[in-house]
Amino acid sequence: MSNRTALVVSAHSADFVWRCGGAIALHAARGYEVTIVCLSYGERGESAKLWKQEGMTLEKVKAGRRKEAENAAEALAAHDIQFFDLGDYPLEMDREAKYRLVDVIRKVQPSFMLSHSLDDPYNTDHPYATRATLECRMVAQAWGHNPGEAVLGAPQLYLFEPHQTERCGWKPDTLLDITPVWERKKAAIECMEGQQHLWTYYTNVAENRANQFRRNSGGQSGGREAKYAEGFQSIFPRTVDEL
Template structure:
């Protein structure tokens, strides 16, 4: 996940809070360095991710969606997101058809991201997450195909990094990249605190950041306090091993 220059980045998030817990540090870090980060929330997480709201008397589906959208918008502002999109494709289950697939392929071609962040390939606790990853990968492939909408320039091969699931061991997810987010931790924490519908996760993801920070310090000569972990999908192409 290079930070040597500026560019565009794409985050494909199943639900409206996922990008905050799992990639908020990467978003804030790159935004501070001048990157334009686009975040696509495929759903509001209105059915399976909003238990606190549903416990309130008289709650409605549209009100839940509105509340979760407001939270995500405030979090995105705290992180410096350039473009936040809500596609409202439902959750539990998330419905991903060909129209949405081509829509995401068009985003790839228009944005030409330098890297893409999305979910783990497996998650036995939440089918929406690996479905989102498959969707994001499929759209990337279509955006590379010369026969899809000929005349529109294809994308190259932006690296894809899978952010940390809630229970990584059960998802067979292991990080091969540890990102130091210490300089932007306060921004990520502010974004986390915007997600009032899932307040029970605030402390959990603070502990995750501390754990990944400790691992990053252990695997480097850096004084790292807070970190995020990512798993690469494709090999890194480099000019030097130093």
């Protein structure tokens, strides 16, 4: 296994594409093995276009969503994508499901982790996934949980951008230039045929974050000419040797 790894925990099978597809592609290009866990397919609440098709069933929707996510993960050059199939609206995790996520965390030993904002009144599945991720991160650090296994260190958990940031208490403190891999993210976005209404929206988000990247990297007095970027909020203090 590569000593440079990352783990994305996505409530639904499309969330990772819109919100951190650029980070996945960028780090994959830099040699990271990025694992994606989709806790659900988003089959009930985020597949309206599929449900409008005649003769649609729950299993057909799940299969369609899985194929879209697999194609998107391939477009981003992710190392692995796993589907827990826990259901959505609401998403719920019992102890067995949480321990399954703990097992993935310990196996991946991520350098950093990515998940949702801690609040989202429009979609409670999202913060639920993140709080479960924090709980599983804690368990993965516990020497008394399955003694003898390699315990987790202290990877940063970055919260990716929610759909309506101003209602979710999300304040980005990290901006990532994804310009070099934008075409990969665009290709992944276009894999999500069940939610075409979001394609343009998240292109605009990436352009707006790039504007902020340029300003915060020096602006007109020498800032990097980023065209597309993603924003993240860190949960834990970052340890650095220089700013």
